[in-house]
Amino acid sequence: MENAGYKIQKIKFKALKVFSFASLVLAILSLAAVILFILIRGVEHLNYDIVFGEYTSRNPSILPALKGTMLLAIIAVGLAAPIGIFAAIFLVEYTNSKSKLIKYIRIATETLSGIPSIIYGLFGYIVFVVALKLGYSLLGGGLTLSIMVLPLIVRSTEESLLSVPNALREGSYALGASKVKTIFSVVLPSATAGIVTSIILAIGRVISESAVLILTIGMVHKLPDSLLQPGTSLALDVYYFGSHGHPEAAAETAVVLIILIAIINI
Numbered sequence: 001m002e003n004a005g006y007k008i009q010k011i012k013f014k015a016l017k018v019f020s021f022a023s024l025v026l027a028i029l030s031l032a033a034v035i036l037f038i039l040i041r042g043v044e045h046l047n048y049d050i051v052f053g054e055y056t057s058r059n060p061s062i063l064p065a066l067k068g069t070m071l072l073a074i075i076a077v078g079l080a081a082p083i084g085i086f087a088a089i090f091l092v093e094y095t096n097s098k099s100k101l102i103k104y105i106r107i108a109t110e111t112l113s114g115i116p117s118i119i120y121g122l123f124g125y126i127v128f129v130v131a132l133k134l135g136y137s138l139l140g141g142g143l144t145l146s147i148m149v150l151p152l153i154v155r156s157t158e159e160s161l162l163s164v165p166n167a168l169r170e171g172s173y174a175l176g177a178s179k180v181k182t183i184f185s186v187v188l189p190s191a192t193a194g195i196v197t198s199i200i201l202a203i204g205r206v207i208s209e210s211a212v213l214i215l216t217i218g219m220v221h222k223l224p225d226s227l228l229q230p231g232t233s234l235a236l237d238v239y240y241f242g243s244h245g246h247p248e249a250a251a252e253t254a255v256v257l258i259i260l261i262a263i264i265n266i
Contacts, residue, residue, distance in 0.1 A: 042251035068231035075142025084153030121215035136218030160194025
Protein backbone atom coordinates (compact mmCIF):
# COMPACT_ATOMS: atom_id res chain seq x y z
CA MET A 1 0.00 0.00 0.00
CA GLU A 2 2.81 2.38 0.84
CA ASN A 3 4.50 1.58 -2.45
CA ALA A 4 1.27 2.24 -4.37
CA GLY A 5 0.76 5.55 -2.55
CA TYR A 6 4.34 6.56 -3.35
CA LYS A 7 3.78 5.79 -7.04
CA ILE A 8 0.60 7.89 -7.09
CA GLN A 9 2.42 10.81 -5.49
CA LYS A 10 5.25 10.43 -7.99
CA ILE A 11 2.77 10.51 -10.90
CA LYS A 12 1.11 13.61 -9.48
CA PHE A 13 4.48 15.28 -9.09
CA LYS A 14 5.44 14.52 -12.69
CA ALA A 15 2.04 15.75 -13.93
CA LEU A 16 2.44 19.02 -12.03
CA LYS A 17 5.98 19.39 -13.33
CA VAL A 18 4.82 18.92 -16.93
CA PHE A 19 1.91 21.33 -16.40
CA SER A 20 4.24 23.95 -14.89
CA PHE A 21 6.68 23.62 -17.76
CA ALA A 22 3.86 23.87 -20.31
CA SER A 23 2.55 27.01 -18.59
CA LEU A 24 6.02 28.55 -18.70
CA VAL A 25 6.39 27.78 -22.41
CA LEU A 26 2.92 29.19 -23.13
CA ALA A 27 3.68 32.41 -21.25
CA ILE A 28 7.01 32.88 -23.05
CA LEU A 29 5.47 32.15 -26.46
CA SER A 30 2.62 34.59 -25.80
CA LEU A 31 5.05 37.35 -24.83
CA ALA A 32 7.29 36.57 -27.80
CA ALA A 33 4.29 36.66 -30.15
CA VAL A 34 3.23 40.11 -28.93
CA ILE A 35 6.75 41.52 -29.17
CA LEU A 36 7.33 39.95 -32.59
CA PHE A 37 4.04 41.31 -33.92
CA ILE A 38 4.90 44.84 -32.74
CA LEU A 39 8.43 44.63 -34.15
CA ILE A 40 7.20 43.42 -37.54
CA ARG A 41 4.62 46.22 -37.72
CA GLY A 42 6.87 48.97 -36.41
CA VAL A 43 10.49 48.41 -37.40
CA GLU A 44 9.92 48.72 -41.16
CA HIS A 45 8.52 52.27 -40.77
CA LEU A 46 10.93 53.40 -38.07
CA ASN A 47 13.36 56.13 -39.17
CA TYR A 48 15.25 59.14 -37.88
CA ASP A 49 12.49 61.66 -38.65
CA ILE A 50 9.90 59.64 -36.75
CA VAL A 51 12.04 59.53 -33.62
CA PHE A 52 13.90 62.86 -33.66
CA GLY A 53 12.11 64.98 -36.27
CA GLU A 54 9.71 67.84 -35.66
CA TYR A 55 6.11 66.82 -35.04
CA THR A 56 3.75 67.65 -37.93
CA SER A 57 0.51 66.17 -39.30
CA ARG A 58 2.52 64.41 -42.01
CA ASN A 59 5.35 63.37 -39.71
CA PRO A 60 3.93 62.27 -36.34
CA SER A 61 7.28 62.43 -34.56
CA ILE A 62 7.64 60.90 -31.11
CA LEU A 63 10.35 63.32 -29.96
CA PRO A 64 7.96 65.28 -27.68
CA ALA A 65 6.80 61.98 -26.17
CA LEU A 66 10.39 60.80 -25.69
CA LYS A 67 11.32 63.99 -23.87
CA GLY A 68 8.11 63.91 -21.83
CA THR A 69 8.73 60.29 -20.82
CA MET A 70 12.26 61.10 -19.63
CA LEU A 71 11.08 64.10 -17.60
CA LEU A 72 8.25 62.13 -16.02
CA ALA A 73 10.64 59.32 -15.04
CA ILE A 74 13.10 61.78 -13.50
CA ILE A 75 10.37 63.56 -11.50
CA ALA A 76 8.55 60.44 -10.35
CA VAL A 77 11.52 58.27 -9.41
CA GLY A 78 13.57 61.23 -8.20
CA LEU A 79 10.88 61.94 -5.60
CA ALA A 80 9.71 58.42 -4.80
CA ALA A 81 13.10 56.67 -4.53
CA PRO A 82 14.63 58.59 -1.59
CA ILE A 83 11.31 58.74 0.29
CA GLY A 84 10.63 55.05 -0.30
CA ILE A 85 14.14 53.92 0.65
CA PHE A 86 14.23 55.93 3.89
CA ALA A 87 10.70 54.80 4.77
CA ALA A 88 11.80 51.18 4.33
CA ILE A 89 14.90 51.82 6.47
CA PHE A 90 12.70 53.20 9.24
CA LEU A 91 10.29 50.24 9.08
CA VAL A 92 13.08 47.65 9.20
CA GLU A 93 15.73 49.23 11.41
CA TYR A 94 13.85 51.48 13.83
CA THR A 95 10.55 49.74 14.55
CA ASN A 96 9.35 46.54 16.16
CA SER A 97 8.35 44.16 13.36
CA LYS A 98 5.74 42.54 15.62
CA SER A 99 3.99 45.84 16.30
CA LYS A 100 0.37 45.99 15.12
CA LEU A 101 0.92 49.49 13.75
CA ILE A 102 3.77 48.26 11.52
CA LYS A 103 1.60 45.36 10.32
CA TYR A 104 -1.16 47.81 9.40
CA ILE A 105 1.34 50.01 7.58
CA ARG A 106 2.57 47.03 5.56
CA ILE A 107 -0.98 45.98 4.75
CA ALA A 108 -1.76 49.53 3.62
CA THR A 109 1.37 49.58 1.46
CA GLU A 110 0.44 46.27 -0.15
CA THR A 111 -3.07 47.58 -0.77
CA LEU A 112 -1.78 50.76 -2.38
CA SER A 113 0.44 48.68 -4.67
CA GLY A 114 -2.62 46.86 -6.00
CA ILE A 115 -4.87 49.88 -6.61
CA PRO A 116 -5.66 50.42 -10.33
CA SER A 117 -3.62 53.21 -11.85
CA ILE A 118 -6.72 55.10 -13.01
CA ILE A 119 -7.54 55.72 -9.32
CA TYR A 120 -4.17 57.42 -8.91
CA GLY A 121 -4.92 59.39 -12.06
CA LEU A 122 -8.23 60.59 -10.60
CA PHE A 123 -6.47 61.52 -7.34
CA GLY A 124 -3.80 63.45 -9.25
CA TYR A 125 -6.43 65.26 -11.28
CA ILE A 126 -8.40 66.34 -8.19
CA VAL A 127 -5.37 67.30 -6.09
CA PHE A 128 -2.69 68.57 -8.48
CA VAL A 129 -4.64 69.68 -11.55
CA VAL A 130 -7.66 71.23 -9.80
CA ALA A 131 -6.94 71.87 -6.11
CA LEU A 132 -3.31 73.03 -6.45
CA LYS A 133 -4.09 74.66 -9.82
CA LEU A 134 -1.11 73.12 -11.62
CA GLY A 135 -3.33 72.41 -14.59
CA TYR A 136 -2.43 69.74 -17.10
CA SER A 137 1.33 69.66 -16.69
CA LEU A 138 4.33 67.36 -16.61
CA LEU A 139 4.89 68.30 -12.97
CA GLY A 140 1.38 67.20 -11.97
CA GLY A 141 1.80 63.94 -13.86
CA GLY A 142 5.22 63.30 -12.34
CA LEU A 143 3.95 63.94 -8.80
CA THR A 144 1.04 61.56 -9.35
CA LEU A 145 3.35 58.87 -10.74
CA SER A 146 5.69 59.28 -7.76
CA ILE A 147 2.79 58.51 -5.41
CA MET A 148 1.85 55.50 -7.56
CA VAL A 149 5.32 53.89 -7.51
CA LEU A 150 6.12 54.79 -3.89
CA PRO A 151 4.51 51.62 -2.38
CA LEU A 152 6.45 49.48 -4.88
CA ILE A 153 9.77 50.99 -3.84
CA VAL A 154 8.94 50.79 -0.12
CA ARG A 155 7.97 47.10 -0.21
CA SER A 156 10.82 45.99 -2.47
CA THR A 157 13.41 47.91 -0.47
CA GLU A 158 11.97 46.59 2.79
CA GLU A 159 12.26 42.99 1.58
CA SER A 160 15.85 43.63 0.50
CA LEU A 161 16.76 45.04 3.92
CA LEU A 162 15.07 42.15 5.71
CA SER A 163 17.14 39.69 3.68
CA VAL A 164 20.39 41.10 5.09
CA PRO A 165 21.59 38.68 7.84
CA ASN A 166 21.45 40.07 11.38
CA ALA A 167 24.95 38.70 11.92
CA LEU A 168 26.31 41.53 9.75
CA ARG A 169 24.58 44.12 11.93
CA GLU A 170 25.76 42.48 15.15
CA GLY A 171 29.32 42.26 13.85
CA SER A 172 29.26 45.97 13.01
CA TYR A 173 27.94 46.86 16.47
CA ALA A 174 30.60 44.65 18.05
CA LEU A 175 33.29 46.67 16.26
CA GLY A 176 31.91 49.85 17.80
CA ALA A 177 29.96 51.22 14.83
CA SER A 178 26.85 53.28 15.52
CA LYS A 179 23.43 52.33 14.20
CA VAL A 180 23.54 54.96 11.46
CA LYS A 181 27.04 53.89 10.45
CA THR A 182 25.93 50.27 10.37
CA ILE A 183 22.94 51.05 8.19
CA PHE A 184 24.87 53.07 5.60
CA SER A 185 28.11 51.08 5.64
CA VAL A 186 26.87 47.51 6.10
CA VAL A 187 23.14 47.08 5.56
CA LEU A 188 22.51 49.28 2.52
CA PRO A 189 25.54 48.00 0.52
CA SER A 190 24.35 44.44 1.16
CA ALA A 191 20.86 45.31 -0.08
CA THR A 192 21.97 47.37 -3.07
CA ALA A 193 20.88 44.82 -5.69
CA GLY A 194 17.32 44.67 -4.38
CA ILE A 195 17.06 48.45 -4.02
CA VAL A 196 18.30 49.03 -7.57
CA THR A 197 15.86 46.41 -8.84
CA SER A 198 12.96 48.23 -7.15
CA ILE A 199 14.01 51.50 -8.77
CA ILE A 200 14.27 49.84 -12.19
CA LEU A 201 10.80 48.34 -11.78
CA ALA A 202 9.47 51.76 -10.79
CA ILE A 203 11.03 53.38 -13.88
CA GLY A 204 9.55 50.67 -16.08
CA ARG A 205 6.08 51.25 -14.64
CA VAL A 206 6.40 55.03 -15.03
CA ILE A 207 7.38 55.00 -18.69
CA SER A 208 4.71 52.44 -19.59
CA GLU A 209 1.84 54.17 -17.74
CA SER A 210 -0.94 55.89 -19.66
CA ALA A 211 -4.14 55.95 -17.56
CA VAL A 212 -2.63 58.29 -14.95
CA LEU A 213 -1.25 60.67 -17.56
CA ILE A 214 -4.47 61.08 -19.53
CA LEU A 215 -5.95 62.83 -16.48
CA THR A 216 -2.88 64.81 -15.41
CA ILE A 217 -0.68 65.97 -18.32
CA GLY A 218 -3.16 66.32 -21.17
CA MET A 219 -1.87 65.13 -24.52
CA VAL A 220 -0.06 67.92 -26.36
CA HIS A 221 2.36 66.98 -29.13
CA LYS A 222 4.93 69.72 -28.72
CA LEU A 223 8.22 69.95 -26.91
CA PRO A 224 7.54 71.33 -23.41
CA ASP A 225 9.48 74.43 -22.37
CA SER A 226 8.88 73.86 -18.65
CA LEU A 227 7.48 71.32 -16.22
CA LEU A 228 4.33 73.42 -15.80
CA GLN A 229 3.29 72.85 -19.41
CA PRO A 230 1.21 69.94 -20.72
CA GLY A 231 2.93 67.23 -22.73
CA THR A 232 2.76 63.61 -23.75
CA SER A 233 4.60 60.32 -23.26
CA LEU A 234 5.41 57.25 -25.33
CA ALA A 235 2.56 55.25 -23.79
CA LEU A 236 0.11 58.08 -24.47
CA ASP A 237 1.33 58.34 -28.05
CA VAL A 238 0.61 54.64 -28.60
CA TYR A 239 -2.96 55.27 -27.45
CA TYR A 240 -3.32 58.51 -29.42
CA PHE A 241 -1.92 57.21 -32.70
CA GLY A 242 -3.82 53.95 -32.44
CA SER A 243 -7.16 55.70 -31.87
CA HIS A 244 -6.66 58.46 -34.48
CA GLY A 245 -5.90 56.48 -37.60
CA HIS A 246 -2.09 56.18 -37.33
CA PRO A 247 -1.52 52.43 -36.72
CA GLU A 248 1.99 52.54 -38.22
CA ALA A 249 2.99 55.41 -35.92
CA ALA A 250 1.48 53.55 -32.95
CA ALA A 251 3.57 50.46 -33.80
CA GLU A 252 6.71 52.58 -34.21
CA THR A 253 6.14 54.22 -30.84
CA ALA A 254 5.56 50.80 -29.25
CA VAL A 255 8.88 49.56 -30.69
CA VAL A 256 10.74 52.52 -29.18
CA LEU A 257 8.95 51.94 -25.85
CA ILE A 258 9.93 48.25 -25.84
CA ILE A 259 13.55 49.09 -26.67
CA LEU A 260 13.66 51.71 -23.90
CA ILE A 261 12.26 49.31 -21.28
CA ALA A 262 14.66 46.57 -22.44
CA ILE A 263 17.65 48.92 -22.11
CA ILE A 264 16.60 50.00 -18.61
CA ASN A 265 16.17 46.40 -17.43
CA ILE A 266 19.44 45.26 -18.98
